[in-house]
Amino acid sequence: MTHILLLGSGGQVGWELQRSLAVLGRVTALDHDSTQHCGDFANPEGVRETVRALRPDVIVNAAAHTAVDKAEGEPELARLLNATTPGVLAEEAARSGAWLVHYSTDYVFDGSGSRPWTEADVPAPLSVYGATKLEGEQLIEASGCRHLILRTSWVYAARGGNFAKTMLRLGSERERLTVIDDQWGAPTGADLLADVTAHAIRHLQARPEDGGLYHCVAGGETNWHSYAKYVLAQAQQAPAAIKIKATEVAPVPTSAFPTPARRPHNSRLDTRQLQATFGLQLPPWQQGVARMLAEIL
Ligand SMILES: NC(=O)C1=CN([C@@H]2O[C@H](COP(=O)(O)OP(=O)(O)OC[C@H]3O[C@@H](n4cnc5c(N)ncnc54)[C@H](OP(=O)(O)O)[C@@H]3O)[C@@H](O)[C@H]2O)C=CC1
Ligand SMILES: Cc1cn([C@H]2C[C@H](O)[C@@H](COP(=O)(O)OP(=O)(O)O[C@H]3O[C@@H](C)C(=O)[C@@H](O)[C@H]3O)O2)c(=O)[nH]c1=O
Numbered sequence: 001m002t003h004i005l006l007l008g009s010g011g012q013v014g015w016e017l018q019r020s021l022a023v024l025g026r027v028t029a030l031d032h033d034s035t036q037h038c039g040d041f042a043n044p045e046g047v048r049e050t051v052r053a054l055r056p057d058v059i060v061n062a063a064a065h066t067a068v069d070k071a072e073g074e075p076e077l078a079r080l081l082n083a084t085t086p087g088v089l090a091e092e093a094a095r096s097g098a099w100l101v102h103y104s105t106d107y108v109f110d111g112s113g114s115r116p117w118t119e120a121d122v123p124a125p126l127s128v129y130g131a132t133k134l135e136g137e138q139l140i141e142a143s144g145c146r147h148l149i150l151r152t153s154w155v156y157a158a159r160g161g162n163f164a165k166t167m168l169r170l171g172s173e174r175e176r177l178t179v180i181d182d183q184w185g186a187p188t189g190a191d192l193l194a195d196v197t198a199h200a201i202r203h204l205q206a207r208p209e210d211g212g213l214y215h216c217v218a219g220g221e222t223n224w225h226s227y228a229k230y231v232l233a234q235a236q237q238a239p240a241a242i243k244i245k246a247t248e249v250a251p252v253p254t255s256a257f258p259t260p261a262r263r264p265h266n267s268r269l270d271t272r273q274l275q276a277t278f279g280l281q282l283p284p285w286q287q288g289v290a291r292m293l294a295e296i297l
Contacts, residue, residue: 001025002205005056007039007047007089008032008063012160013103016194017062024198028054032063039063041085042077051092058201059089060101064133068107069260071128082132087139094145099204099211101197106153106185106217108134111264114184118270119151119213126262137213146208148200150193150216150274153267154227156288157190158295165296167228168235171246181225181251185267186217189288196280203278210277215269218285225251227289234290238297 002025008014009029021027030039030050038046041063051059065071065081086102093100107130108123125131140147156162164187170177196216204211222230229249236244254265271282 002058003028003054003056004058004060005051005054006030006060006062007041008061011062011064011066012155012157012162012190013193014062015159016157016190017060017197020191020194020198021060021201024201025057028056041081044080044085044088047085048088048092051089055096056098058099058101059093060197061086061089062103064103065129068127068129068263071132072260075128075132078128078132079135082129083135083139086136087143090140090143090145090147093147094143097146099201100140100145100147101201102136102140102147102149103193104137104149104151105130105133106151106267106269107264108137108151109264109267111183111266114266114268116268116270117215117266119215119273126264129261141213146211148204148211149213150197151213151269152188152193152216153185153269154187155190155193156187156292158292160190163187163224163227164231164289164292167231168242171232171235171244172242173245175245176248176250177228177246178250178252178257179225179228180254180257181223182253183263183265183267184221184223186219186221186269187227187285187289188217189292192218192282192288196274196278199280200278214274214277215271216274217269217271217282218288219282220284220286221268222285225249230286230289231293234293235297238293242297
């Protein structure tokens with residue numbers, strides 16, 4: 001029976017993975033404070049010992065430093081969590097022959113142009129988060145381990161913190177919101193990512209040559225402003241679990257909403273390679289967002 005070690009099991013993606021991976025075999029799920037098995041990514045050697053002790057067939061890493069603005073002020077910690085420890089996981093996977101599944105981000109790109117980025121495009125991150133995530137990818141690729149890296153964007157889930165939930169909170173507190181309308185991408189459900197991951201692991205067990213780096217986001221595109229409007233409109237139509245106070249959602253350019261980290265204008269990711277290789281069709285982003293809102297409202 002396949003033994004899967006899931007790291008970061010309490011995060012948005014990790015939580016959904018617990019459900020999706022269960023059908024594939026035995027899952028050992030560890031989170032940040034799983035002291036018993038030492039799952040703290042700030043301690044790479046502890047994580048190495050954990051992997052050696054558990055001897056998984058597949059390591060799925062959903063742990064990361066995802067606080068994009070905070071990472072600008074703590075680059076060493078971001079690097080440990082997003083690069084050094086994933087690099088250790090890759091070394092251990094190479095040593096034992098295990099598969100490593102890992103997640104990366106649209107923020108590895110500089111956001112120039114308007115064409116969706118392909119896997120062949122050259123990354124040029126604008127932020128500490130993006131740079132450390134890119135270094136994580138590179139360490140995994142250089143290790144020679146069997147791996148699957150899914151680059152995704154704008155992840156949301158019913159559980160955990162995300163942009164959609166921030167908009168619901170702000171929309172219930174304020175009459176006017178200002179939201180950037182010149183950063184483009186696709187909101188992607190953690191449940192979709194988890195289901196794609198399970199499907200891909202099964203596929204790779206039969207066709208290991210298909211491992212590598214792929215872009216995985218929901219279909220279509222939007223910007224943060226249109227996404228916020230969509231979320232608030234759905235909430236207003238829902239049977240009153242939340243009272244939306246906001247009457248105006250003003251579109252603003254990036255320059256009018258300064259943040260510590262720079263973010264890409266063009267976060268569109270081209271998913272054709274993933275869909276063709278794994279025989280998948282990715283649903284439009286609105287479908288998953290509506291499902292998530294129906295769950296939480
Ligand atoms: N969120 C997004 O919009 C996007 C995410 N991604 C990538 O997808 C993956 C999953 O992201 P997502 O689920 O949204 O992230 P979350 O922030 O929801 O979850 C991150 C997980 O990492 C854990 N973690 C944090 N610090 C440590 C640590 N020191 N040791 C061990 N675990 C730790 C957290 O545990 P705890 O909560 O206990 O601290 C949490 O379980 C990441 O690789 C991320 O870079 C890619 C694109 C977009
Ligand atoms: C709260 C808020 C944000 N914004 C803008 C700022 C930013 O450009 C955009 C999104 O802000 P957030 O801080 O919620 O999201 P951010 O942390 O940038 O989200 C990113 O997280 C990491 C982990 C990823 O990998 C990315 O794919 C992406 O999902 O919305 C507004 O315009 N108005 C607002 O009121």
